[in-house]
Amino acid sequence: MIRRIAIATAALLALAACDRNVSRDQIRVVGSSTVFPFTTAVAEAMINANPALRAPVIESTGTGAGVKLFCAGVGPQHPDILNASRRIKKSEMQGCIANGVKEVMEVQVGVDGVVLAEANNGPKLQLNDRDVYLALAANPLGKPQKARFWSDVNPSLPHLPIQVFGPPSTSGTRDALVELVMVPACEAGLPEAKALKESNKERYEDVCTRIRDDAAYVDKGENDNLIVQNLSTNPNAIGVFGFSYLEENRSRLHGVPLDGVTPTYQTISDGSYPGARPLFIYVKKAHLRAVPGMADFLTRYADSWNPDGPLTRRGMIAAPDAVRSASRATVAQSTPLDPTKLH
Numbered sequence: 001m002i003r004r005i006a007i008a009t010a011a012l013l014a015l016a017a018c019d020r021n022v023s024r025d026q027i028r029v030v031g032s033s034t035v036f037p038f039t040t041a042v043a044e045a046m047i048n049a050n051p052a053l054r055a056p057v058i059e060s061t062g063t064g065a066g067v068k069l070f071c072a073g074v075g076p077q078h079p080d081i082l083n084a085s086r087r088i089k090k091s092e093m094q095g096c097i098a099n100g101v102k103e104v105m106e107v108q109v110g111v112d113g114v115v116l117a118e119a120n121n122g123p124k125l126q127l128n129d130r131d132v133y134l135a136l137a138a139n140p141l142g143k144p145q146k147a148r149f150w151s152d153v154n155p156s157l158p159h160l161p162i163q164v165f166g167p168p169s170t171s172g173t174r175d176a177l178v179e180l181v182m183v184p185a186c187e188a189g190l191p192e193a194k195a196l197k198e199s200n201k202e203r204y205e206d207v208c209t210r211i212r213d214d215a216a217y218v219d220k221g222e223n224d225n226l227i228v229q230n231l232s233t234n235p236n237a238i239g240v241f242g243f244s245y246l247e248e249n250r251s252r253l254h255g256v257p258l259d260g261v262t263p264t265y266q267t268i269s270d271g272s273y274p275g276a277r278p279l280f281i282y283v284k285k286a287h288l289r290a291v292p293g294m295a296d297f298l299t300r301y302a303d304s305w306n307p308d309g310p311l312t313r314r315g316m317i318a319a320p321d322a323v324r325s326a327s328r329a330t331v332a333q334s335t336p337l338d339p340t341k342l343h
Helices: 036-049 063-070 090-098 129-136 172-189 193-199 201-208 224-233 243-248 265-269 294-302 321-333
Strands: 003-006 028-031 057-060 081-084 104-119 164-166 217-219 238-242 253-255 276-284
Touching: 028 036, 028 063, 036 057, 036 081, 036 294, 063 081, 063 090, 063 172, 104 172, 104 224, 104 243, 104 265, 104 294, 104 321, 129 172, 164 172, 164 224, 172 193, 172 201, 172 238, 172 276, 193 201, 224 238, 224 243, 238 243, 243 253, 243 265, 265 276, 276 294, 294 321
Parallel strands: 028 057, 028 081, 164 217, 164 238
Antiparallel strands: 003 057, 081 276, 104 238, 104 253, 104 276
16 A cells, blocks of 8 residues: 655646746655655654645655656656665666656665664574575575475474564565565575576566565565554564564564564665665655755755765664765766666
């Protein structure tokens, strides 16, 4: 289910002219549920400091669905900013360009971890990437999925049913789980996997990236808080979400170690935790001047992502100094992304 926040409400205004300039009196943001609370925090701070501005409308649609909305075109009916818990893909940017969204700013706002978590009264699982892959893949190592218990994938694990509450296929968090955890395990366990990626991409995805669709993996939609609630009532289950949601619920949950590394601010920041990933916002240059408050919003974001800033107090992990400097320069100079550098 899509969550939507409107700190203040306003109707979209018509185009001011035929030149495709945007005429709207509030910022509109779509995308990642992981980045949602950080962008919301920046929006709230902006409105508190500038009450005359109409407050941004921020929708938690998931990264994949957000990209489609963001890239659909330029104009008041289209979003200004995309929250993304993964980098935009080359194919997605090509879709943007085809729809007239030709100049897009890419701003890394911080770092996050895709964490596996369980209730504090849970079984205290210790997993590695191979365990996760064998438990969640639709066709692990090219064979039909038959595992029903954690002990089926690793005899050292308890004889408990595999039950994972996670995000949908439109989620950047799910993409990151696949890319950072499942794919490395697949390629390590199946020597021909890398060659298969080039020769038969459909088969590669079926073996390495497709998640099982039975009751062992339960799609909870773009609502990480719902996953947290479900873990509280089902202590043998595991949830998948961004690190900030774990931080907010330490009284009820703890992170499941992955490859012997527990997800913490430090292990995600230094890259030792396998599920570490960058967080982004993407901004349409064509909307920068046309929508009131855009410049202030982006500047305020840049002022909030430092290690001692308000966003880290919300659970964001600050990006390295060089990344923050580069992102600040992108904001200050409105530098568009070079599409040729995407994959």
